[in-house]
Amino acid sequence: MISFCSVSKSFSNGGEWAVQDVSLEIQTGETLVLLGSSGSGKTTLLRLVNRLIKPTSGKILLDGTDVATQNPVQLRRRIGYVFQGIGLFPHYSVAANIEIVPRLLDWPKEKRQKRACELMELVGLPPAEYADRYPDELSGGQQQRVGVARALATDPEYLLMDEPFGALDAITRDSLQQELISLKQRLRKTIVFVTHDIGEALRLGDRIAVMHRGRLEQIGSQDELLNHPKTEFVRSLFEKSSMPNHP
Amino acid sequence: MIEWFQFVATRLPELWVRTGEHILLTGTSTLIAIAIGIPLGLAASRLPRLQGIITGGVGIVQTIPSLAMLAMLLALLNKIGTTPAIIALVLYALLPIVRNALAGLTGVPAPIKEAADGIGMTRNQRLWLVELPLATPVIITGIQTAAVVGVGIATLSAFIGAGGLGQFINRGIALSNHQLILLGAVPAALLALAVDASITSVQWGLRRRRSARRGNRLDGLIRTLALSAPLFILATGCLAVWKPDLLSAGTTSSGDNNAPVIRIGSKNFTEQLILGEIMAQLIEQNTEMQVVRKFDLGGTMICHSALRNGEIDLYAEYTGTALTTVLKREVISNPNEAYRIVSEAYAKQFDLTWLSPFGFNNTYAITLRETDAQRWGIKSISELKSRASELRAGWTSEFSERPDGYPGLREHYGFKFATVRDLDTALMYEALVQEEVDVICAFATDGRIAAYHLQPLEDDLQFFPPYFAAPIISAATLDKHPELEKILDLVAGKISSETMQRLNSQVDRDKRSPAEVAREFLQSNILPSIQ
Known part of the structure; x- marks a missing residue:
């Protein structure tokens, strides 16, 4: 379980709030989507979880322990992270990219290789064909599959995904979303998924947290958000999305 | 090609x-x-x-x-x-x-x-x-x-x-x-x-x-x-x-590795290379010592400090240079007096010994193209006075600075040249021939004076000090190998200014190697006297 307790973050000392007084809980095994436009503070929330940034005030608890008291390197190795813009290492092959965290954890070579093969099968990249390829030899969708496989390498309980499908074309995005849904059912991870795409949020999220200008507008299931919006912003957001022909 | x-x-x-x-x-x-x-x-x-x-x-x-x-x-x-x-x-x-x-x-x-x-x-x-x-x-x-x-x-x-x-x-x-x-x-x-x-x-x-x-x-x-x-x-x-001998096909002497080593230095102009070779070959022919040639060092002070630090044991220096450049003393025009003063000062200050001079005086010679000298009817430096303000001078960098060079010359003769360019020794002669400059500070024994049809002018007001060349050797080396003095004395007084000019010109004009010129000189002038 991940809990945000009155978390605020400002990047300019005492200036504007990137995140202001956010409290929410992500239950074990659920997929929570952080939905918002750019600048809404959703990515900031995600980066606070694995201490890529520190909160200005408030606490983030991971299974009841304040992340601020944990070694950031150890913490990050427990949490899978899929990056916006992918973030694969261009000088490593697909297999080496997937094996990187096990390598940092000093897993024996055979165990690493076996795990990489499993994961490549899982994300639909046959190892025989793809293990020795390099990121720039893959399509965007294939690269993002590798990104997901890399995040899953050590079988972490938590998975943070920062707009992972944002840069992909619609067809690829659709099939990756499909696969994530099936992965989710098979693996039972706690997933925090950041997106600005309402359709994606509705499709993937067990619950959705709507962020606007650094504040949490509402958190709830699809049904709650669509039928019982708490704020004007949430109402207009989902009204627009249900209009025909809206992208 | x-x-x-x-x-x-x-x-x-x-x-x-x-x-x-x-x-x-x-x-x-x-x-x-x-x-x-x-x-x-x-x-x-x-x-x-x-x-x-x-x-x-x-x-x-x-x-x-x-x-x-x-x-x-x-x-x-x-x-x-x-x-x-x-x-x-x-x-x-x-x-x-x-x-x-x-x-x-x-x-x-x-x-x-x-x-x-x-x-x-x-x-x-x-x-x-x-x-x-x-x-x-x-x-x-x-x-x-x-x-x-x-x-x-x-x-x-x-x-x-x-x-x-x-x-x-x-x-x-x-x-x-x-x-x-x-x-x-x-x-x-x-x-x-x-x-x-x-x-x-x-x-x-x-x-x-x-x-x-x-x-x-x-x-x-x-x-x-x-x-x-x-x-x-x-x-x-x-x-x-x-494996330096890899390509020499066994032609170089195999050299006894235990033989004592003597390192000979030289400055970077023809005459110094010939003198270095003459000394090196004399020692090679008359001792078992292994000679290491550290030639072409870039100037007086480099040779001097190398000798003082024991990185070379021996090189040829000129009395006038030692007096003014190394000891920084006043110019002395009497050659014997100059030699006495530098050898005493070197012994006392640096623990270095001046051996007997080779015989020639390689003083500076203010030099024109022969054609100009004839056209203007000029034979001595003081006759240049009326024309100096139109002439372009080319000096070596040392000459431009040394008290016995241009600064002293200007004062002694009371005139200066229109422009002065600092040039490398070898380029200075070329520049005079190519008419890039009109007057240079040649060396009296330089082979290029004859080779390039140049006219050295007489130092009629006796400004330039004597530059008699002699081997200088560290006292420590001489103590260890006292026989070196006798061996180097074999050429003492044997190289006249004319001889030196001829040897220089064999290298500069005829493009022969200093080693070959030195060998020929030793064979025809020195070896017969030993046998």
Whole structure:
């Protein structure tokens, strides 16, 4: 379980709030989507979880322990992270990219290789064909599959995904979303998924947290958000999305 | 062209050794610069505050002219040879290495660095696993620049007795011998191309990693060869220095390794090279000693400090030069008095002994083209007075500064020339012939005076001090080998000004080697008297 307790973050000392007084809980095994436009503070929330940034005030608890008291390197190795813009290492092959965290954890070579093969099968990249390829030899969708496989390498309980499908074309995005849904059912991870795409949020999220200008507008299931919006912003957001022909 | 190749063939054994020295100078200094430069670049990329200081510092070094740098290091370390040369080369190599390391490291895209942090790499892991590998091509390009430029700068190391291909270039300039200049310059250029190609091949090898990973064994082998290309060049250098006789086909004397060694120095002009050879051959013929020639040192003070530091044991100096340049005393026009004063002062101040003079007086001679001298009817320096304000002078750098040079001359004769240009000794004669200048400070015994139809003017107001040449030797060496005095005395008083001018001209005009000219002189003038 991940809990945000009155978390605020400002990047300019005492200036504007990137995140202001956010409290929410992500239950074990659920997929929570952080939905918002750019600048809404959703990515900031995600980066606070694995201490890529520190909160200005408030606490983030991971299974009841304040992340601020944990070694950031150890913490990050427990949490899978899929990056916006992918973030694969261009000088490593697909297999080496997937094996990187096990390598940092000093897993024996055979165990690493076996795990990489499993994961490549899982994300639909046959190892025989793809293990020795390099990121720039893959399509965007294939690269993002590798990104997901890399995040899953050590079988972490938590998975943070920062707009992972944002840069992909619609067809690829659709099939990756499909696969994530099936992965989710098979693996039972706690997933925090950041997106600005309402359709994606509705499709993937067990619950959705709507962020606007650094504040949490509402958190709830699809049904709650669509039928019982708490704020004007949430109402207009989902009204627009249900209009025909809206992208 | 064919002639030149034949000439190269005769010099192959020495070319082999000099190339080896050149490779080791460049290689060692580049390796040291890598060891210093990459951490500096890293520090600069990590600590923005230090960045200005580091890049500024290595940048300033680059603005120091190479010869000035060598001279400064010489003064600082009080040492000639490879140490100051390598230090200078390292300092020059730092700029491209540091700059490129910095550019390479800061050029790693931010999302990739963030990904490294995000998956839980420590700072060191991020550096070694991500940043350095991604910066490598840029860093290697910096090393490539440093190494190629280093091959060029290393040619100047010969000025301070560090050897290398520059030695041929220096000698070639000193002797106006184009074949000799090319013997140094062409291999140096080829070496620079080879170094460049070898590092390009490393880059290629690194890029081939992917295909080699998948590919067959041959691919892997080719890649390994490509990656080790610079090592082949370094190995060649080591081999040449370790086995200098490899190409001499057993022609050089095998030389008893236990024989005492005597190191003879010389300055970098024809007469000094001939005198050096005469002394060297005399000692070789009359003792069991092994003679090491450290010729072509870049000036009086370099020879003097080398002798004082025991890096050479012996070289030929001139009384006038010793008096004014080394001892910084007033000019003395009586030759015997001058010799007495310098030998006493050298014994007392430096523990150096002046042996008997060779016999000739190589004083400065203010010199015109013969055609001008005849047209104007000028035979002595004072007759120049009325024309001096229209004439362009070309002096050696030493002459421009020395109290017994232009500053004193101006005062003594009471006139000055329209313009003065500082020129290298050899170029000064060429410049007079090519009418780039009208008057030069020739050396009285210089072979080029006759060869180029020049007219030395009489020093009618007796300004120039006597420059009688004599061997000077460290007292310690003379104590150990007292027989050297008797041996060198064999040529005492035997080389008149006319003889010296003839010997010089055999080298300058007839393009014969100083060694050959010295051998012929000894055979026809000195050896008969021994037997």
